[in-house]
Amino acid sequence: MRGKRATSYDVAKLAGVSQSAVSRTFSPNKSASKKTRAKVLAAAQELGFVPDPIAKSLSLGRSRLAGLVVTQYAQQNYPVALKSAVDVMTETGDSILLQIVDATDDGDTAIARLLRRRVDVILCAAGVSEAAARTCAEASVPLVLINRRLNFAGVDQVGSNHAMVMRGVAQHLKDTGTRRTVFLDAGEGNWVAAERRRGYVAACAHVGLPEPDILVGDFDYEGGFKAVAQMGDAARNFDAFVAANDPMAIGAIDALTLELGLSIPADVQVIGHDDTAMARLRGYRLTSIRQDMRTILSKAIEMAYGRLEEPQREDADLLIDSTFVPRGSTRD
Amino acid sequence: MRGKRATSYDVAKLAGVSQSAVSRTFSPNKSASKKTRAKVLAAAQELGFVPDPIAKSLSLGRSRLAGLVVTQYAQQNYPVALKSAVDVMTETGDSILLQIVDATDDGDTAIARLLRRRVDVILCAAGVSEAAARTCAEASVPLVLINRRLNFAGVDQVGSNHAMVMRGVAQHLKDTGTRRTVFLDAGEGNWVAAERRRGYVAACAHVGLPEPDILVGDFDYEGGFKAVAQMGDAARNFDAFVAANDPMAIGAIDALTLELGLSIPADVQVIGHDDTAMARLRGYRLTSIRQDMRTILSKAIEMAYGRLEEPQREDADLLIDSTFVPRGSTRD
DNA sequence: TGCATTTTTGCATCCGGATGCAATTTGGAT
DNA sequence: ATCCAAATTGCATCCGGATGCAAAAATGCA
The missing domain is CATH 3.40.50.2300 (Response regulator)
Structure with a gap:
C-alpha cells in the first residue's frame, strides 16, 4: 500500500476482467455475475481498493456534498444539531460543507460559496434573499430553509412551531x-x-x-x-x-x-x-x-434529497413541535 | 443560464481559442497573453463560467477539502474556533469536512471516513491511534494533532501551553x-x-x-x-x-x-x-x-498545508499560550 | 439438441480541466 | 530586414469511474 492508491484499472488487471466489470461490481443494481463479482472483490481486497469519490463525482455529476449554513449562535447552542446532521449524512456516504454566518444573518454569500463548490443540496438556517434562491434554482440545487421563511417556488422550509x-x-x-x-x-x-x-x-x-x-x-x-x-x-x-x-x-x-x-x-x-x-x-x-433540532435537521436533509429526485414536487413547509421545559424560574 | 452550466469548452468556443487557453487563463502562473486572457475572461463572464472544482480535483489530485475532527465538547465550547477555521480555509478556496466524535474521544473512525473522502489534510482534535496515523502517512495525508499527543514520525502537533x-x-x-x-x-x-x-x-x-x-x-x-x-x-x-x-x-x-x-x-x-x-x-x-483556539487552528492549518508541500520537513510541536482570565471566583 | 432470450462482458467514450510537447507567434537585438 | 530566443498556443492525453451499445455467454424452452 506504499505510494499511490489502487484504481479500478489495477483491480481489473489483477482480477483479469475489464475496468467496467470493476465499476459494475461496486455499483448497486448493475449486472455482474457472481463469479466476476467474487474475483473483483478479492482483487480489490488485496489492493485495498476504494472507489475514488472525486472521479465518481465527476462522472455522476453529484458531489455528494451538502451545504449547511448556520449562524454562529446556532453552531454553539444546539448541542446535538450539528453532530446529528453530520451523522445522518455520513450514513449515506454524503458529507457536510459547513458555512457559519455571523450576526448579520445574511446567508447569500455562504450560499454562493457552496454553489461554487458544487454541493448537491443546501440547507440554510440563515437569511436568504430571493436572488440567492433563484441562483440555487438555476443551478438545480435544492434549497431548504430552516427556521426561516421565503416565498419562492421550489424552496422547502422546516422550522419550529x-x-x-x-x-x-x-x-x-x-x-x-x-x-x-x-x-x-x-x-x-x-x-x-x-x-x-x-x-x-x-x-x-x-x-x-x-x-x-x-x-x-x-x-x-x-x-x-x-x-x-x-x-x-x-x-x-x-x-x-x-x-x-x-x-x-x-x-x-x-x-x-x-x-x-x-x-x-x-x-x-x-x-x-x-x-x-x-x-x-x-x-x-x-x-x-x-x-427539536434533531428532527428539524433530519427532515431538512430528507426534503432536500427528496427534491433532488423529484424537482417538481410540491413545496413543503413543515412545522416541528418544540417542548416546554418548566424549571424553577416559573411557578406551577 | 437556464439548465447546464458552462464548461471550459463552451468558453473556448465563444472566445475562439482552445480549451487549454481557457484553463491557463484560470490558472495562476500560466503563460497566456493579455489578448487571449481578455477574450477568455469576456467569454467566461458572458457564460457565467466558473471552473468546476470536481474536475479540477480529479486532474490535480487535490480535493481541496480538509478534514477536521473535533469532540462534541469542543464543537460547542470554543465560540470562534470552528468559524475561524472555516473562514481561514474559505479564503484559499478550501473547505472543511467536519467530523464530530463523542465522549469516547476516538478519532480513528472519523479519520478513516475522511481518508475515504480523499481529504488533502486532516486536523484532529480527538484521540488518534498509531495505526490511524500510519494510515494517514501511507495515504500521504498530513495529520496534525490539536491538543493531543502522539509520537509518530510525520505527525505535527499544536496545542495549548x-x-x-x-x-x-x-x-x-x-x-x-x-x-x-x-x-x-x-x-x-x-x-x-x-x-x-x-x-x-x-x-x-x-x-x-x-x-x-x-x-x-x-x-x-x-x-x-x-x-x-x-x-x-x-x-x-x-x-x-x-x-x-x-x-x-x-x-x-x-x-x-x-x-x-x-x-x-x-x-x-x-x-x-x-x-x-x-x-x-x-x-x-x-x-x-x-x-487561543483561533491561533491554534490557524497554525494547525498552516502546518498541515506546509507539510503537503514539504513532506520531509521536521516534525513540529507548537505550544500556544493560554490566557488567565481572573474574575470574582478568585481573590486578588 | 437447437433456437430464442436474457445476462454478462468489454469496448469506447464521457464527465471537465490540467499539462507535456511541439508548432507557431512574438519580441528583441543586430 | 534578419535571425534567435522566449513566450504563447493548440493538440493530445491524462486523472478515475460510469455507462450505452453491441458482441459474447449463459439460460430457458421446446
Whole structure:
C-alpha cells in the first residue's frame, strides 16, 4: 500500500476482467455475475481498493456534498444539531460543507460559496434573499430553509412551531396569575428572535393575556441584563419576562434579582428559549423551550434529497413541535 | 443560464481559442497573453463560467477539502474556533469536512471516513491511534494533532501551553494564601482534562504548593456538582478548586455554596477552563483560562498545508499560550 | 439438441480541466 | 530586414469511474 492508491484499472488487471466489470461490481443494481463479482472483490481486497469519490463525482455529476449554513449562535447552542446532521449524512456516504454566518444573518454569500463548490443540496438556517434562491434554482440545487421563511417556488422550509409552543407558554403564565408581560426581543435582522416574538404576541392574544411590551436586547447575556436593568423600577410593573433565548433570560434574571431585589419566580417569572446548558444551573433553574433540532435537521436533509429526485414536487413547509421545559424560574 | 452550466469548452468556443487557453487563463502562473486572457475572461463572464472544482480535483489530485475532527465538547465550547477555521480555509478556496466524535474521544473512525473522502489534510482534535496515523502517512495525508499527543514520525502537533498558564494559576493561588487545593479531573479517556491536570500538578510542584488532591467528575456541570457534593464536609479542608473546564467549576461552586454554605472567593477559590459564556454570568463570575483556539487552528492549518508541500520537513510541536482570565471566583 | 432470450462482458467514450510537447507567434537585438 | 530566443498556443492525453451499445455467454424452452 506504499505510494499511490489502487484504481479500478489495477483491480481489473489483477482480477483479469475489464475496468467496467470493476465499476459494475461496486455499483448497486448493475449486472455482474457472481463469479466476476467474487474475483473483483478479492482483487480489490488485496489492493485495498476504494472507489475514488472525486472521479465518481465527476462522472455522476453529484458531489455528494451538502451545504449547511448556520449562524454562529446556532453552531454553539444546539448541542446535538450539528453532530446529528453530520451523522445522518455520513450514513449515506454524503458529507457536510459547513458555512457559519455571523450576526448579520445574511446567508447569500455562504450560499454562493457552496454553489461554487458544487454541493448537491443546501440547507440554510440563515437569511436568504430571493436572488440567492433563484441562483440555487438555476443551478438545480435544492434549497431548504430552516427556521426561516421565503416565498419562492421550489424552496422547502422546516422550522419550529413557535405559535404552538408559545400558546402553551402564554396559557401557563395566565394560569399562574400573570397579567402584564415583557417579551425580550433581539435587534433588527434577528429572524429567529422575531419569529419567537410573533409567536408569543399571537399566543397572548389567543389565550387572553394583554399584549406584551417588547424590549430589545442583544440576543446575549449582557444584552438581556442591560435591557432589563435600564427599565429600572418600571420593571416592577411586570409579572413575567419571556426572552427570545436563554442568555437574555438569564441576563434578565440577574437584572431583576441583583439590581431590583425581586425574587424569582415569586415576584416575577422568566422564560428562556433553546434549553441551553445555562438553563440547568442551580443558580438559575431557568424554564425554557427546547426546539427539536434533531428532527428539524433530519427532515431538512430528507426534503432536500427528496427534491433532488423529484424537482417538481410540491413545496413543503413543515412545522416541528418544540417542548416546554418548566424549571424553577416559573411557578406551577 | 437556464439548465447546464458552462464548461471550459463552451468558453473556448465563444472566445475562439482552445480549451487549454481557457484553463491557463484560470490558472495562476500560466503563460497566456493579455489578448487571449481578455477574450477568455469576456467569454467566461458572458457564460457565467466558473471552473468546476470536481474536475479540477480529479486532474490535480487535490480535493481541496480538509478534514477536521473535533469532540462534541469542543464543537460547542470554543465560540470562534470552528468559524475561524472555516473562514481561514474559505479564503484559499478550501473547505472543511467536519467530523464530530463523542465522549469516547476516538478519532480513528472519523479519520478513516475522511481518508475515504480523499481529504488533502486532516486536523484532529480527538484521540488518534498509531495505526490511524500510519494510515494517514501511507495515504500521504498530513495529520496534525490539536491538543493531543502522539509520537509518530510525520505527525505535527499544536496545542495549548497548559504547563505555562497553570504555573500562573498556581502562583496566583499561592500568593493569595492558598495551601490545599483540589483538581477536578474528568474520567478516563478524557485527554484534554488529563493534560490540564498534569499541567496543574506540575505547576504546584514548581511554585511550591502542596500536591493537589484529584477529584473525578464528568466534565460537565452535574459531574462537578456531584463530585464536590459527595466530598461533604471534607471539602472544607481545601482552599481552592481548579477544574478541568467551566461547567465542572460552576458545578463545584454550586456544591460549595448551596450545599456547604461556603462563600466564594472568601472561603474557597474556584477556577475553570475555556472561558465559556457561563463564566461571565453575574451569579458566578468564574475565573477561567482562555485557550487561543483561533491561533491554534490557524497554525494547525498552516502546518498541515506546509507539510503537503514539504513532506520531509521536521516534525513540529507548537505550544500556544493560554490566557488567565481572573474574575470574582478568585481573590486578588 | 437447437433456437430464442436474457445476462454478462468489454469496448469506447464521457464527465471537465490540467499539462507535456511541439508548432507557431512574438519580441528583441543586430 | 534578419535571425534567435522566449513566450504563447493548440493538440493530445491524462486523472478515475460510469455507462450505452453491441458482441459474447449463459439460460430457458421446446
